[in-house]
Amino acid sequence: MARDYYEILGTSRDADQEEIKRAYRRLARKYHPDVNKEPGAEDTFKEINRANEVLSEPELRARYESFVEAGVSSGRGAPPGYGDMGYKGGISADIYDAFFNGGFGGGAGQQQTARRRNGPSRGEDLRLDLKLEFQEAIFGGEKEIRIPHLEACTTCKSTGAKPGSQPQTCSTCGGAGQVRRNTRTPFGNFTQVSVCPTCNGDGQVIEDKCEACNGAGRKQETKKLKISIPKGVDNGTKLRIGKEGDAGLRGGPPGDLYVYLHVEEDAKFRREGINILSQVKIGYLQAILGSHIQIDTVDGPTELNIPAGIQPNTVLKLEQKGVPRLGNEVSRGDHLLTLQIDIPTKVSQEERDLLEKLAKIRGERVGKGGIGSIFGNVFK
Ligand code: ZN
Numbered sequence: 001m002a003r004d005y006y007e008i009l010g011t012s013r014d015a016d017q018e019e020i021k022r023a024y025r026r027l028a029r030k031y032h033p034d035v036n037k038e039p040g041a042e043d044t045f046k047e048i049n050r051a052n053e054v055l056s057e058p059e060l061r062a063r064y065e066s067f068v069e070a071g072v073s074s075g076r077g078a079p080p081g082y083g084d085m086g087y088k089g090g091i092s093a094d095i096y097d098a099f100f101n102g103g104f105g106g107g108a109g110q111q112q113t114a115r116r117r118n119g120p121s122r123g124e125d126l127r128l129d130l131k132l133e134f135q136e137a138i139f140g141g142e143k144e145i146r147i148p149h150l151e152a153c154t155t156c157k158s159t160g161a162k163p164g165s166q167p168q169t170c171s172t173c174g175g176a177g178q179v180r181r182n183t184r185t186p187f188g189n190f191t192q193v194s195v196c197p198t199c200n201g202d203g204q205v206i207e208d209k210c211e212a213c214n215g216a217g218r219k220q221e222t223k224k225l226k227i228s229i230p231k232g233v234d235n236g237t238k239l240r241i242g243k244e245g246d247a248g249l250r251g252g253p254p255g256d257l258y259v260y261l262h263v264e265e266d267a268k269f270r271r272e273g274i275n276i277l278s279q280v281k282i283g284y285l286q287a288i289l290g291s292h293i294q295i296d297t298v299d300g301p302t303e304l305n306i307p308a309g310i311q312p313n314t315v316l317k318l319e320q321k322g323v324p325r326l327g328n329e330v331s332r333g334d335h336l337l338t339l340q341i342d343i344p345t346k347v348s349q350e351e352r353d354l355l356e357k358l359a360k361i362r363g364e365r366v367g368k369g370g371i372g373s374i375f376g377n378v379f380k
Contacts, residue, residue, distance in 0.1 A: 004069050004327065005051035013065075013327055017056065024052040068326065070239035070259065071228050120252030123150065123218075126245040127258045132229065134266035138298055138323050140231035147225060147257060150218040152247040156210035159250075160217035165208040170199035177203040218247045227259065232274065232326035235263040268296055274323040274333030281340045282306060297321045297335050304337070312341045 006013050009023040030036065031045040054060045126149055136143070152158040161167045169175040173196035181192045195201040209215035227241055238260055245255025263271075270277045280295050290308030294301050299321060315338050322333025347355065359366040 005055050005064065006327075008047050008051040009055065011055075017058070020052070020055050024048065024056065028052075067238050067240040067258070068230060068233065070230060070241050072225055072241060072244065121249045122252045123246035123248040123255035125255040125258060127260060129260045129262060131262050131264060132233070133264050134269065134271075135298065136229065137233050137235075137237075137261065137263040138231065138271075140229040140233065140324075142226050143229050144224060144226050145259070146222050147244065148220065148222045149244070149257075150246040151221045151223065152254075153210060153213035153217055153219050155212035156217065158217040158247065159206075160210055160213065160215040161206045162208035162210050165206075167204040167206045170196060170203055170205050172196050172198035173203065175203040177201040217249060229261075230326060231324040231329040233261055233263075234271070234273075234323075234326075235261065237261045237326070269298060271323060274325055276322045276333065276335045278335070278337055279340055280304075280337050281342045282310075284341050284343050287312075287339075287341045295337065298323075306339075310339060312339065314339045 006015070009015075009020060009027065011019055011023045015023070027048045028045065031041050031048060033042045033045055036045075054064045126147065128145060128147055130143065130145060132143070153160070156163060159167055170177075173179050177196050177199065178193050178201070179196050181194070183190045183192055196203075199205050206215050210217075213219045223244075225241075225244060227239070229239070233239070238258055241257040241259060243254045244257035247254045268278055276298055278296070280293070282291060282293060286293070286306060287310050288308065290310070291306040293304055293306060295304045297318060302318075302321075304316070304318075315336050318335040318337065320332045321335035325331045325333070356367060
């Protein structure tokens with residue numbers, strides 16, 4: 001699972017630039033491959049650098065925060081053959097692509113112009129829209145998804161060539177993927193560069209194609225994945241699941257999968273950020289005399305004390321019964337209950353007698369001309 005950048009640097013999410021710089025320097029000194037020879041130190045060093053690249057740059061940081069890193073709880077591990085995700089001291093290729101090449105599924109042309117066509121190229125990022133129930137978004141959990149994507153062909157180890165054979169360097173272009181032609185015109189000599197017609201720009205030709213993938217090196221497959229939904233996600237939260245997009249080409253890293261969440265509404269609860277809102281109805285006698293009632297919260301039923309003399313529309317706060325804060329789930333929002341007082345539209349003769357007696361004690365004029373209701377004419 002891709003780790004959260006703040007977690008890597010050991011800072012809080014609201015750390016300022018100075019704190020991030022300090023945390024980065026401290027960790028970079030500790031894990032620099034020149035000083036730290038422990039196994040894994042180099043990987044940690046790369047992770048630290050990657051986190052710093054993004055968090056130290058306000059614009060990148062803002063974009064990073066619009067995604068939530070989410071993990072896969074089962075399925076395959078990292079596919080072989082792309083160890084390093086391309087950290088070269090600049091912005092890591094995967095982050096860079098996700099942030100700047102933006103769109104999903106439309107990046108192929110861009111990639112081809114930006115990279116040598118016969119070099120490794122990163123797989124496409126994919127988008128999946130996922131519906132969550134109200135409670136699932138609050139408490140997170142595992143969710144099974146099916147994602148159609150291109151997987152690296154295991155038969156040919158993504159070379160596209162039949163096992164035992166190798167793709168050959170294209171003899172027409174010598175592996176460049178391009179051919180040049182000099183044209184003489186009345187205006188001078190021009191060199192025209194075009195895509196090699198033999199290899200289609202790949203620089204390689206596969207004479208014996210792998211039968212499993214028909215020479216593509218990748219296969220369209222629908223994969224079942226169990227992803228872990230973090231606690232506290234909301235409608236519109238975007239989860240980034242590293243390396244579950246399309247497989248890369250010629251040993252390039254796979255793209256990422258972005259899961260856009262859509263949270264269903266609930267009949268009882270409404271959500272406002274990390275707070276849960278709901279209404280509770282009590283009887284007018286309960287409002288006057290106070291009561292102890294059972295109410296529903298997202299954690300299940302709980303007892304609530306209603307103090308005597310409570311007024312309509314009073315908002316009662318149940319602390320820590322709201323939504324766990326995304327990224328810091330020990331802190332939870334509140335549950336805000338708006339109290340409604342149920343005034344009966346009909347009363348029995350016995351109730352009416354008692355209420356009229358009560359009105360007399362309180363010196364309130366009631367019932368004159370009221371139709372079916374003693375409350376019809378109070379203080380006219
Ligand atoms: Zn194959």
